[in-house]
Amino acid sequence: MTTSSHTADIPSVLQRIVRTKQDEVAKARSDLPLDALAEQAKNDDTPRRGFANALRSADIGIIAEVKKASPSKGIINHNFEPALFAEQYQAAGASCLSVLTDRDYFQGDDAYLQAARAATTLPVLRKDFMIDAYQIYQSYVLGADCILLIMACLDDATVHELHALSIQLGMDVLIEIHTEEELQRALTLPRSTHNIYGINNRNLNTFEVDLQNTLALKAQLIAALSADDSADKPLIVTESGIHSAADIELMLGQDIRHFLIGEQFMKTEHPGQALQSLLASVNTSA
Numbered sequence: 001m002t003t004s005s006h007t008a009d010i011p012s013v014l015q016r017i018v019r020t021k022q023d024e025v026a027k028a029r030s031d032l033p034l035d036a037l038a039e040q041a042k043n044d045d046t047p048r049r050g051f052a053n054a055l056r057s058a059d060i061g062i063i064a065e066v067k068k069a070s071p072s073k074g075i076i077n078h079n080f081e082p083a084l085f086a087e088q089y090q091a092a093g094a095s096c097l098s099v100l101t102d103r104d105y106f107q108g109d110d111a112y113l114q115a116a117r118a119a120t121t122l123p124v125l126r127k128d129f130m131i132d133a134y135q136i137y138q139s140y141v142l143g144a145d146c147i148l149l150i151m152a153c154l155d156d157a158t159v160h161e162l163h164a165l166s167i168q169l170g171m172d173v174l175i176e177i178h179t180e181e182e183l184q185r186a187l188t189l190p191r192s193t194h195n196i197y198g199i200n201n202r203n204l205n206t207f208e209v210d211l212q213n214t215l216a217l218k219a220q221l222i223a224a225l226s227a228d229d230s231a232d233k234p235l236i237v238t239e240s241g242i243h244s245a246a247d248i249e250l251m252l253g254q255d256i257r258h259f260l261i262g263e264q265f266m267k268t269e270h271p272g273q274a275l276q277s278l279l280a281s282v283n284t285s286a
């Protein structure tokens with residue numbers, strides 16, 4: 001049995017989350033078999049809102065996250081109101097929403113995604129740990145416009161399968177990397193205008209956050225993606241640990257224009273106001 005590199009025998013948080021997900025999927029599948037769920041998805045023609053395109057058309061594209069708690073911080077927001085916060089984020093200029101649906105580690109819920117989407121016209125990312133095609137159909141039926149594929153918890157065969165299925169269903173895909181090895185693996189996925197590449201500044205095993213991680217990996221990512229003939233500029237999002245106008249200016253100076261931000265907003269009483277004042281304080285000519 002493999003263990004994480006920094007400890008022996010004690011499973012990392014990410015490993016524990018993946019095990020919980022395996023149980024969750026097995027349980028869901030016994031309540032509603034895959035075939036029935038896939039059929040439900042086939043009959044659902046709810047239009048998708050175009051997550052990748054919303055980012056493409058923004059000068060500064062903010063994916064504002066609706067997150068009640070996290071394994072590293074515990075409860076972040078004590079008066080959690082997903083629909084209200086989603087509305088506030090839209091009014092404040094967010095391009096997209098990210099909603100945590102994982103229950104056990106983030107105190108999320110599928111219902112929060114549905115409520116946030118119903119309260120806005122913004123495209124929504126289902127922020128959860130996808131390990132099985134079953135969850136991709138589930139995400140579609142929930143109304144997700146984009147799903148997350150975390151390279152750190154997926155083998156090559158599975159990531160290819162989930163990527164293809166998501167795009168086939170019409171959803172966009174946020175492909176999350178944290179290391180150079182994951183970057184190389186992500187580059188084996190077929191290129192698509194549905195692809196968004198996320199560089200996570202947080203290590204999901206140690207929770208260590210370092211914005212330099214985006215700066216260290218982005219050049220290689222851009223070079224590899226731009227070598228293709230496709231006219232579209234690759235979409236790259238810097239994820240986690242963004243707190244200040246200075247953080248945003250640092251990224252803009254390196255041609256990173258898309259941001260996934262949660263805690264900085266959610267730890268305040270009015271997440272939308274926090275987003276608005278952050279955007280207002282960014283010096284875009286820097």
Ligand SMILES: O=P(O)(O)OC[C@@H](O)[C@@H](O)c1c[nH]c2ccccc12
Nearest residue numbers: 200239240241242260261262263264
């Ligand atoms: O709250 P922050 O530091 O602004 O980070 C948001 C987002 O990047 C983070 O929630 C996240 C990024 N990748 C993930 C994967 C799973 C769970 C959560 C995440």
